[in-house]
Amino acid sequence: MPVQPAVPGRSAAGRRAGRSVLGLALAGLTAVLLTGCSAQEASCGGGEYPVLAVGSTGSACVPDGEEPPAGYARYPEGKVPEHVGDKWDEYWSTRTLDENGNIIKAPEAG
Structure with missing residues (x-):
């Protein structure tokens, strides 16, 4: 030394x-x-998956093996955000799902 x-x-x-x-x-x-x-911050913690609020851009995390709560749906396959700010997180900031599971433009906030 x-x-x-x-x-x-x-x-x-x-x-x-x-x-x-x-x-x-x-x-x-x-x-x-x-x-x-x-x-990058993960969308959800380990043992959870992200779900989208139907009719808005809100989201939540649900424990693996459980179904989404009322008013929420799974993201369409291949369009699931994994990290805050990734391409799918940005995509879903202006889109949502309607009650039939169709991708629609998100309503304006306010």
Whole structure:
């Protein structure tokens, strides 16, 4: 290990602590880059799936294995948002389902 020059007011323990914090930060950044993790927020938590409010752009999360509550429906296959802000989340911000399951333009808010 290279010898660091003495810095007034900074002990050897302080220099080691500074290197430890830097090392942890670099290790965390490396892990994120290597695993491909993103900062995107999931639409629902583990063990849940998203459902769409019929007639509006509202949504909710339902536990896997349960049916959507009254007034909600499953998203059409292949058009399910997985993350906040993904293409399907954006798509459903202006569309919804009618009572027959047809995709329609969402009513204007207000």
